[in-house]
Amino acid sequence: MSDTISLPGGNARFGSNSGQPMTRRDGVLKVTGAATFAADNHPDGMLYAVTANATISRGRVTSLNVEAAKAHPGVVEVITPANRPPLAITPEAKPYPFAFNIEVLQDDTVRYAGQEIAMVVAETLEAATEGARLLAPTYEAETARVGFDDVDSFDPDAVGVGAPPVAEKGDIDAGLAKAVNRISASYETPAQYHNAMEPHAMVAQWDGDRVTLDTPNQALVMSTGAFGAWFGIPPENVTIRSPFLGGGFGSKAIVFGGQVLTVLAAKMLGRPVKYALRRDQMYGPVGHRGATRQAFRMGMDAEGKLTALEHLTTSTTSTFEDFIEPASNASHDLYASPALSSRHKAARLDIGTPGPMRAPGEASGSAALESAIDEAALAAGLDPLEFRLRNYAETAPMSDKPYSAKALRECYAQGAEKFGWSKRPMQPRQMKDDAGRLVGWGMGTALFPAPMFQAKAKATLRADGSALVETAGADMGQGAWTALHQIAADGLGLDIAQVEFHSGHSGLPDGGIAGGSGHTATAGSALHAAGKDAIAKLTELAVNDEASPLFGAGNIGVTARDGRLHRADDPSRSESYGEILARAGVSELGGEGQGARDPSSAEEYAMFSHGAVFAEVKVDPELCQIRVSRLVGAFAAGRIINPRLAASQLYGGMIWGIGFALLEEAVHDRRSGRIMNANLAEYHVPVNADVPPMDVILVDEDDRYVNALGIKGVGEIGITGTVGAIANAIWHATGVRVRKFPIGIEALL
Ligand code: MOS
Numbered sequence: 123m124s125d126t127i128s129l130p131g132g133n134a135r136f137g138s139n140s141g142q143p144m145t146r147r148d149g150v151l152k153v154t155g156a157a158t159f160a161a162d163n164h165p166d167g168m169l170y171a172v173t174a175n176a177t178i179s180r181g182r183v184t185s186l187n188v189e190a191a192k193a194h195p196g197v198v199e200v201i202t203p204a205n206r207p208p209l210a211i212t213p214e215a216k217p218y219p220f221a222f223n224i225e226v227l228q229d230d231t232v233r234y235a236g237q238e239i240a241m242v243v244a245e246t247l248e249a250a251t252e253g254a255r256l257l258a259p260t261y262e263a264e265t266a267r268v269g270f271d272d273v274d275s276f277d278p279d280a281v282g283v284g285a286p287p288v289a290e291k292g293d294i295d296a297g298l299a300k301a302v303n304r305i306s307a308s309y310e311t312p313a314q315y316h317n318a319m320e321p322h323a324m325v326a327q328w329d330g331d332r333v334t335l336d337t338p339n340q341a342l343v344m345s346t347g348a349f350g351a352w353f354g355i356p357p358e359n360v361t362i363r364s365p366f367l368g369g370g371f372g373s374k375a376i377v378f379g380g381q382v383l384t385v386l387a388a389k390m391l392g393r394p395v396k397y398a399l400r401r402d403q404m405y406g407p408v409g410h411r412g413a414t415r416q417a418f419r420m421g422m423d424a425e426g427k428l429t430a431l432e433h434l435t436t437s438t439t440s441t442f443e444d445f446i447e448p449a450s451n452a453s454h455d456l457y458a459s460p461a462l463s464s465r466h467k468a469a470r471l472d473i474g475t476p477g478p479m480r481a482p483g484e485a486s487g488s489a490a491l492e493s494a495i496d497e498a499a500l501a502a503g504l505d506p507l508e509f510r511l512r513n514y515a516e517t518a519p520m521s522d523k524p525y526s527a528k529a530l531r532e533c534y535a536q537g538a539e540k541f542g543w544s545k546r547p548m549q550p551r552q553m554k555d556d557a558g559r560l561v562g563w564g565m566g567t568a569l570f571p572a573p574m575f576q577a578k579a580k581a582t583l584r585a586d587g588s589a590l591v592e593t594a595g596a597d598m599g600q601g602a603w604t605a606l607h608q609i610a611a612d613g614l615g616l617d618i619a620q621v622e623f624h625s626g627h628s629g630l631p632d633g634g635i636a637g638g639s640g641h642t643a644t645a646g647s648a649l650h651a652a653g654k655d656a657i658a659k660l661t662e663l664a665v666n667d668e669a670s671p672l673f674g675a676g677n678i679g680v681t682a683r684d685g686r687l688h689r690a691d692d693p694s695r696s697e698s699y700g701e702i703l704a705r706a707g708v709s710e711l712g713g714e715g716q717g718a719r720d721p722s723s724a725e726e727y728a729m730f731s732h733g734a735v736f737a738e739v740k741v742d743p744e745l746c747q748i749r750v751s752r753l754v755g756a757f758a759a760g761r762i763i764n765p766r767l768a769a770s771q772l773y774g775g776m777i778w779g780i781g782f783a784l785l786e787e788a789v790h791d792r793r794s795g796r797i798m799n800a801n802l803a804e805y806h807v808p809v810n811a812d813v814p815p816m817d818v819i820l821v822d823e824d825d826r827y828v829n830a831l832g833i834k835g836v837g838e839i840g841i842t843g844t845v846g847a848i849a850n851a852i853w854h855a856t857g858v859r860v861r862k863f864p865i866g867i868e869a870l871l
Contacts, residue, residue: 138683139608139618143766146601147623148366157366161323161398163336168325169198171243171387171397172250173380174257175406179235179472179795181263190256191242196249199391200257201241201383203227207390209382210354217351218344220635222475223443225379225407226386232261233442234474235796236406238380243387243395266795267472270415275436275469278446285466286448286483289520292461294419297430301421303501308418309490310862311449312787313438314411315805316479319599320368321401322408324384327394332359333385338367340375342594343632348377349385365626370598372478373409375637380407405788405800409477412437412447416490426502426512428459433491436467443475444468452487452842455728456569457495458515472795478637480778481838484570485845489782489863492566492846497859505548506565506850507538518728526723527825529758530567530732536819537565537756541736550857559740561751562855568733568757568843570639572825572834577634577717579648581614581656585709587685587700589614591652592624595633595645600774600837601767602641608763609646609831613653613715615682634717639731639835642763644717647829651715657682659713660699663706670702671695723827731834733757733821735776735843738814739851746870750780750812750848756819760834768836769818775840776816780808782841783848784864 151157176183188200206227211217213224225237232239242253267273278285298304325336333353339345339362346360353360367374384397399408414437421429437447450464479485499509511534517524538544546563547553553561579593591610597603603625611618624630633645661680664672664687672680672687672695679690688696703711738752755776762768785806789798799805825832845863852870853859860869 139611140763142608142764144604144608144764145766147604147607148597159320159366159368160325160336160338160364161396163325165325165327165394168394168396169243169245169391170247170250171241171384171395172247172254173238173403174240174254174259175403176232176235176237176239177794177796178232178261178263179266179268181232181261183230183232183239183259184262185260186240186257188257191253194249194253194256196245197242197253198245199243200253201227201243201387203229207386209352209386211351218348220341220344220376221348222376222445222477224382226382234406234440234472235794236403236474238383238407241383241387243391266793268790268792268795270413270436270438270469273469273471275467277467283444285446285468286451288465289454290463291520294430294432294461294463297461298419298421301429302424303422304420305494305497305501306419307494307497307861309416309493311414311486311489312863313413314479314782314786315405315788316371316373316409317404317802317805317807318369318371318373321399321404322374322378322381323398324381325394325396326385326388328389331355334361334363335385336363337381338370338374339364340370340596340598340636342596342628344635345377346628352382353385360628362628363626364596367596367598370636371480372482372637375635376409376477378408401802402800405797406474409475409479410788411479411486412439412476414447414449414486416449416487418490418494420494420498422498422502426504426509428457428513430461431457431459432463434465434467435487436469438471438473438476439468440473440475441470445476447476447486448483449487449490451483452491452569454520455518455730456515456567457513458519462519481570481841485782485841488566488569488842489845492843493849493861496564496846496850496853507534507543510534510567521728523726523728526727526729526827527760527823528732529821529823530734532821533732533734533756533758536821537734537736537754540817540819541754543736550854555740559742560855562739562741562851562853563736564847564850564854565734565736566843566846566850568735568755568839570731570835570839570842572643572729572731572760572828573638573640574644574717574719574829575634575638575640577645577648578631579633579645579652579715580631581610581652581713581715583656583660583699583703583711585700585703587698588620588622589616590622590624591649592630593633593645593649594628594630595625595641596636598636600771601764602636605642605763605767606646606649610649610653613650615657616685620685639837639839642835643829643833646763646833647717647831648715650831651717652713654713655715656711656713659711660702661687663708664697664702667705669705671697719829727827729828731757731759731836731839733839733843735847737844737847737851739848739855741852741855741870746867748784748852748865751814753814753844754817755840755844756821757836757839758821758823759836759839760823760825760828761832762820763833765820768820771836772818772840773816775838776844777808777813778841779844780812780848782845782863787864
């Protein structure tokens with residue numbers, strides 16, 4: 123690994139920690155059980171909360187046997203709409219950007235199956251569980267509406283509901299009219315659930331008008347504002363501790379009603395309260411990926427160039443909140459077409475509110491888009507890779523902005539080479555393995571935006587030459603803190619071993635949101651800048667000190683590396699940080715930094731990570747069993763801070779793509795509206811046996827505009843591209859085009 127890189131505006135030294143394939147810094151704590159997750163906390167006097175959850179999906183709770191529950195030994199209180207103390211604001215108020223309407227026992231209405239309808243608080247988990255069972259609710263149920271065909275869909279813009287923006291350019295009908303070949307196809311994706319290993323949990327303890335919350339959270343400081351608003355206290359009176367998360371995938375970026383209720387219960391009872399969701403309670407109250415129906419129309423000219431691309435998504439949302447899966451966004455910025463249209467509609471069902479789930483929009487959108495592109499390539503008589511190259515967007519198709527960097531061509535080339543794509547026969551059902559199984563090859567393009575949010579960080583140089591860096595970021599388990607730690611150490615010109623890293627606590631500088639694949643870029647920029655700021659102050663001390671070998675080097679320049687400042691013109695003249703601080707009589711020197719997108723580059727450039735995924739599947743010709751037998755993904759995502767962890771994120775995303783393509787689906791009982799497979803035994807995700815040999819190629823990409831460090835994100839893009847690649851490989855193996863996910867045996871019979 124090279125230990126210097128060139129940065130925009132010169133050859134600033136980046137440092138030697140970034141680029142190293144370090145293992146997770148918190149790995150040992152986790153595998154030895156020393157890491158404490160939210161639900162591992164047991165403050166003195168703590169009570170346990172268990173909720174009763176609705177078993178109908180629409181109607182009213184007509185009775186709860188509160189007396190029976192309260193009579194059970196150990197039960198301390200039963201909280202229902204009848205005695206729930208008020209919050210400082212209504213459940214419909216949205217006190218922060220990610221807030222949803224929350225379910226907090228505000229009335230007896232049941233809006234979805236799984237909704238919390240009462241909370242029992244007891245001295246033990248067992249007593250609370252039994253108390254919740256004794257409530258034996260009765261209902262007045264109305265007909266459940268849980269499928270697309272149960273309701274009319276609506277146009278959000280027409281009724282003033284917030285939705286992904288309509289994006290249109292050119293004339294679709296005219297483009298289709300002049301096309302030589304056309305396709306029109308509709309795809310369906312199901313509701314999927316986050317299923318983080320660690321279910322949501324909250325341990326709340328009040329001290330006067332201050333509250334401390336142990337809870338896994340992807341947006342720590344922002345959430346203090348939300349809890350402050352709900353409870354009528356200043357944000358600084360709310361402390362959130364979230365040192366470790368067992369997965370989040372977006373569902374821990376939002377605060378849901380059960381977590382708020384727990385804080386309310388602790389306040390009401392004057393004792394700490396813990397609430398940890400059971401696995402089945404994760405299906406409804408804490409978000410999911412909404413189901414979609416996606417309709418495409420595409421036209422191609424004689425050369426196979428798109429003349430029109432239309433993508434209309436209808437997605438499911440709840441009756442009380444407006445989250446609409448932005449799946450059509452996948453078609454904004456990927457393929458060049460003179461006419462483009464991406465729009466969204468929604469259908470209100472008796473379901474919990476969907477929310478962002480790993481690669482929101484693009485995961486479902488690209489599953490459908492990349493399948494449709496495969497159909498278009500076939501209609502145009504072109505190899506699917508050749509078709510994508512003919513429609514390669516040199517500038518962002520909707521906005522016409524140049525890309526900040528786009529190494530997608532290299533992704534296609536390197537992925538195809540590794541996979542052996544050039545040997546692919548055009549027609550389906552041409553290849554078999556030794557066991558007589560049909561073999562098919564498919565591909566998909568991966569795309570995800572490269573956003574930045576806002577973050578702050580602090581760096582403190584200490585007298586002994588070591589340093590402390592601080593930012594309130596979240597690590598969902600993927601190794602974000604390790605990458606951030608590497609960047610921070612480079613900002614300081616220190617080895618990572620000399621830098622202490624503090625995070626996961628809302629009292630630290632706001633590290634922004636761990637989401638949107640923007641956390642490393644945002645919090646990393648803040649940490650790097652904080653280190654640079656501390657070094658700038660240290661440089662001031664040295665160059666103005668006659669006793670320093672760096673005296674007078676201010677204009678010449680000074681570089682920081684290996685814990686020493688060096689004269690730029692003569693690196694042999696150097697001094698250690700500790701020596702400079704000691705002579706100045708300074709015990710600690712602090713720096714501050716911010717991370718955010720430069721508004722002018724945001725205005726000028728379209729910023730995305732890209733990739734190309736190639737899949738091989740094998741299908742048993744008689745049983746129609748489908749196995750993914752090989753996956754190759756090549757991704758360009760700017761500067762890779764830690765190739766081991768970045769690759770691991772991409773493997774994980776691609777494995778999720780296998781789940782999306784073949785396994786994952788929440789199935790509703792049509793009568794009750796309940797999810798029938800609300801458990802990990804029946805809600806299928808890929809297990810080791812489902813995961814084939816995989817290759818991830820990290821394609822070089824020097825992005826000079828995305829941020830000063832050139833960092834994009836890798837957290838979500840792996841799912842995109844993969845789903846379509848697998849679906850297209852299934853078509854290539856069998857000749858059957860399946861337009862409904864997940865693709866199971868029954869679709870091929
Ligand atoms: Mo993610 S769905 O941006 O946590």
